Amino acid sequence: MTAKIGYDDVEVGTELPARTFPVTRATLVRYAGASGDFNPIHWNERFAREVGLPDVIAHGMFTMAEAIRVVTDWLGDPGAVVEYGVRFTKPVVVPDDDQGALIEVSAKVAAKLEDNTVRVDLTATSAGQKVLGMSRAVVRLA
Amino acid sequence: MALDQSFVGRTYPPTEPYEVGREKIREFAEAVGETNPVFTDPEAAKAFGHPDVIAPPTFVFSITFRAAGQVIEDPQLGLDYSRVVHGDQKFAYRRPVRAGDRLTVTSTIEAIKSLAGNDILDIRGEVHDEAGEHVVTAWTKLVARAAEEV
Numbered sequence: 009m010t011a012k013i014g015y016d017d018v019e020v021g022t023e024l025p026a027r028t029f030p031v032t033r034a035t036l037v038r039y040a041g042a043s044g045d046f047n048p049i050h051w052n053e054r055f056a057r058e059v060g061l062p063d064v065i066a067h068g069m070f071t072m073a074e075a076i077r078v079v080t081d082w083l084g085d086p087g088a089v090v091e092y093g094v095r096f097t098k099p100v101v102v103p104d105d106d107q108g109a110l111i112e113v114s115a116k117v118a119a120k121l122e123d124n125t126v127r128v129d130l131t132a133t134s135a136g137q138k139v140l141g142m143s144r145a146v147v148r149l150a
Numbered sequence: 151m152a153l154d155q156s157f158v159g160r161t162y163p164p165t166e167p168y169e170v171g172r173e174k175i176r177e178f179a180e181a182v183g184e185t186n187p188v189f190t191d192p193e194a195a196k197a198f199g200h201p202d203v204i205a206p207p208t209f210v211f212s213i214t215f216r217a218a219g220q221v222i223e224d225p226q227l228g229l230d231y232s233r234v235v236h237g238d239q240k241f242a243y244r245r246p247v248r249a250g251d252r253l254t255v256t257s258t259i260e261a262i263k264s265l266a267g268n269d270i271l272d273i274r275g276e277v278h279d280e281a282g283e284h285v286v287t288a289w290t291k292l293v294a295r296a297a298e299e300v
């Protein structure tokens with residue numbers, strides 16, 4: 009479990025490379041199959057509207073999986089993630105077109121902790137709305 | 151109707167082992183767009199000191215959430231799942247989940263709250279491997295939205 013980033017190489021405020029992740033209806037169908045979450049709000053527009061949603065929405069766990077990629081791609085070794093938590097604040101609405109939606113993720117080092125670990129705070133937005141809150145990872149650096 | 155507070159602290163029996171397969175990890179990694187070979191190539195995983203391919207950090211949710219079904223579907227608890235949304239999710243890892251793991255989950259109700267007519271349920275899932283070693287803990291907050299006035 010060795011990250012390629014050294015503890016001494018980062019400071020509070022160090023920014024990780026930001027990423028934008030596209031999501032289409034096809035992405036959601038694929039994620040439903042891989043994760044086993046077949047809740048129809050993630051693929052059936054009629055059902056989603058019946059329960060008061062504006063349209064089909066992405067799985068919260070899909071957004072959570074995308075956001076941490078900013079951290080794990082920076083680390084090199086995803087096994088260096090010690091803790092990861094999020095709050096689902098707004099849904100990612102995915103229209104039925106070729107573009108779908110975009111999830112924009114940025115992250116920065118928020119605190120240097122003991123045992124070569126640091127806390128990274130993440131920000132995830134879609135269509136200008138914050139979709140994850142309290143989104144934090146603790147990772148072990150080299 | 152508010153959920154019964156006496157369920158706080160209740161622990162459900164451990165699940166039958168879930169066997170983590172390389173191809174299931176690959177399928178999940180591809181579904182979330184991961185390209186890191188540590189998820190698909192055992193040699194790449196070994197280069198980082200892992201005995202086999204590891205799973206992306208959120209992979210284990212599929213296992214813990216299935217286990218949480220014991221709580222969600224407990225008729226005595228009486229949660230209205232049709233009104234449930236996922237509020238928070240957190241993981242604390244002792245080590246990454248990897249291919250070959252046989253994982254059991256023990257679910258505990260950590261808290262039940264009622265806020266503005268919403269029922270809020272905190273479930274902790276402790277994940278152990280075949281040797282009984284702790285692998286990861288997952289905390290899931292579910293919010294059952296208040297039923298509309300009739």
